[in-house]
Amino acid sequence: MNALVIKALAFAAVLIVGTLIVVKQMNIDLSDPINALTMLGAVAIAVLAFGVSAKYIAQMKTDTAQGELAEENWDGIGEYKNELPAGWAYSFLGTLIWALWYWQFGYPVNAYSQIGEWNEETKAYNKKFEEAHKTTDKATLKEMGESIFLVQCAPCHGTTGDGLSGKAQDFGARMTKEQILYTIEHGSNQLGYPMGAMPPGMASGKDAEEIAAWIAGGMKGEQPAAFATCAGCHGADGKGNNGMSPNLAEYDLTLVQHTLEHGKKGMIGKMPSFKTRMTPVQEKALTEYIQSLKN
Amino acid sequence: MFHWLEKNPFLFSVGVFLVIAFAGIIEILPNFAEASRPVAGLRPYTVLELAGKEVYKKDNCIACHSQLIRPFKAETDRYGQYSLSGEYAYDRPFLWGSKRTGPDLHRVGDYRTTDWHENHMWDPTSVVPGSIMPAYKHQFKNIADLETAYAEAVTVKNVFNVPYGDDIKPGKEAWEAYKPKVLAEAKKIAADMKNKDVKDAVARGEVPEIVAMIAYLNALGSSRYEAKK
Numbered sequence: 268m269n270a271l272v273i274k275a276l277a278f279a280a281v282l283i284v285g286t287l288i289v290v291k292q293m294n295i296d297l298s299d300p301i302n303a304l305t306m307l308g309a310v311a312i313a314v315l316a317f318g319v320s321a322k323y324i325a326q327m328k329t330d331t332a333q334g335e336l337a338e339e340n341w342d343g344i345g346e347y348k349n350e351l352p353a354g355w356a357y358s359f360l361g362t363l364i365w366a367l368w369y370w371q372f373g374y375p376v377n378a379y380s381q382i383g384e385w386n387e388e389t390k391a392y393n394k395k396f397e398e399a400h401k402t403t404d405k406a407t408l409k410e411m412g413e414s415i416f417l418v419q420c421a422p423c424h425g426t427t428g429d430g431l432s433g434k435a436q437d438f439g440a441r442m443t444k445e446q447i448l449y450t451i452e453h454g455s456n457q458l459g460y461p462m463g464a465m466p467p468g469m470a471s472g473k474d475a476e477e478i479a480a481w482i483a484g485g486m487k488g489e490q491p492a493a494f495a496t497c498a499g500c501h502g503a504d505g506k507g508n509n510g511m512s513p514n515l516a517e518y519d520l521t522l523v524q525h526t527l528e529h530g531k532k533g534m535i536g537k538m539p540s541f542k543t544r545m546t547p548v549q550e551k552a553l554t555e556y557i558q559s560l561k562n
Numbered sequence: 563m564f565h566w567l568e569k570n571p572f573l574f575s576v577g578v579f580l581v582i583a584f585a586g587i588i589e590i591l592p593n594f595a596e597a598s599r600p601v602a603g604l605r606p607y608t609v610l611e612l613a614g615k616e617v618y619k620k621d622n623c624i625a626c627h628s629q630l631i632r633p634f635k636a637e638t639d640r641y642g643q644y645s646l647s648g649e650y651a652y653d654r655p656f657l658w659g660s661k662r663t664g665p666d667l668h669r670v671g672d673y674r675t676t677d678w679h680e681n682h683m684w685d686p687t688s689v690v691p692g693s694i695m696p697a698y699k700h701q702f703k704n705i706a707d708l709e710t711a712y713a714e715a716v717t718v719k720n721v722f723n724v725p726y727g728d729d730i731k732p733g734k735e736a737w738e739a740y741k742p743k744v745l746a747e748a749k750k751i752a753a754d755m756k757n758k759d760v761k762d763a764v765a766r767g768e769v770p771e772i773v774a775m776i777a778y779l780n781a782l783g784s785s786r787y788e789a790k791k
Contacts, residue, residue: 422678536676
């Protein structure tokens with residue numbers, strides 16, 4: 268064994284010991300198979316790197332030029348004929364041919380699109396999602412609704428759904444008195460309910476005030492006589508005639524769906540449409556969560 | 563085996579170039595064919611929106627916000643439909659960005675509105691608790707450079723055939739004739755805003771940067787080609 272190899276092995280040993288010190292200091296558990304394998308790899312790298320270096324350094328010390336020169340040379344600088352090993356060359360050509368087959372038939376380039384993959388993934392996921400949540404209980408829906416709310420709704424309605432001091436709808440209550448008066452004055456035709464447009468000025472003055480106060484107060488106590496005008500469309504209980512017109516008492520599924528679909532511009536500002544951004548189950552979940560925000 | 567190749571340096575160079583360029587070519591060439599084609603019904607940015615785009619560039623929104631939604635479910639769930647190359651046909655330059663310190667904005671017009679942007683640009687934490695975005699209050703005071711935006715519209719119309727109407731043409735007079743249209747658009751935005759100074763400025767015929775900015779942000783998204791519905 269010559270001095271060079273001994274030096275190389277010494278270097279390798281230093282590197283391995285250094286690695287072991289680091290392993291020790293970081294409290295890495297070598298009985299874990301992954302860690303043990305990694306350590307083994309580190310040892311192999313140290314030994315191979317210095318071993319191979321030692322071999323070639325030793326060879327350089329004694330090597331002389333030999334072999335047959337190739338015909339071509341550049342300003343007198345030539346190269347030896349040093350043919351590729353046949354096995355290597357044939358497998359290289361083989362992989363080229365295989366690659367052509369792979370592009371054309373194995374995994375055809377022209378049959379793939381990233382968007383196609385997105386479509387398939389989303390379709391499969393949505394199907395699985397709807398299937399999995401067919402009979403989900405209310406508690407799960409509420410939890411799901413909260414996570415949707417935090418991503419999609421919270422930027423405007425606030426993380427607690429309070430509307431950020433009047434910047435958006437406050438889900439603690441259905442409508443404020445001012446909002447009701449505004450809607451009575453201006454009418455509304457935005458949510459696309461089967462009942463159609465609500466014309467402006469259905470009530471005015473004291474009647475409007477009474478209606479607004481009663482609805483904003485949670486529809487408690489005696490119904491004002493003027494509410495008869497509203498009851499024609501919104502139902503005697505104000506709950507919207509089973510989805511024919513907006514529910515004035517609470518945020519039901521129909522109301523959430525219609526608002527998400529059409530958006531709404533009211534006294535506070537404008538909410539854009541969130542069409543196609545949620546699946547039916549997610550809409551149900553969101554409704555469940557919004558209802559839980561009631562003061 | 564390959565000595566014949568080394569004896570022909572030129573052929574060898576061409577071969578090397580082709581091999582190295584191959585992956586790039588199959589990715590890039592199909593896009594060259596499509597890139598200049600706008601998606602059906604896409605309208606170019608209005609002059610006010612162009613002025614807002616200049617503000618977007620000037621205040622360096624691109625440093626923290628991207629404008630490119632990749633076709634991954636996690637992104638489409640949050641930001642809406644993935645971006646199409648044809649949507650950028652009138653973006654010169656496109657503002658894809660490469661870093662998301664804040665969220666992607668390519669479809670922000672689909673899910674945020676004028677009043678939200680007004681609150682947010684004045685004080686981001688008032689609507690997004692914990693936001694690290696700085697306030698952009700100067701946009702409420704600085705006046706937008708509508709003339710440069712108009713000149714940009716004229717230029718892209720003449721050089722790249724961007725389909726603007728006949729009323730967009732060179733010259734000071736043409737701009738004076740066109741200006742009321744821009745102001746009318748600005749008034750529509752200001753009507754949905756609450757800041758009194760901004761409303762007053764627009765009423766006077768001056769357009770603060772925030773108005774142009776909001777016009778631009780509202781135009782980001784599908785509204786530029788689905789508006790006819």
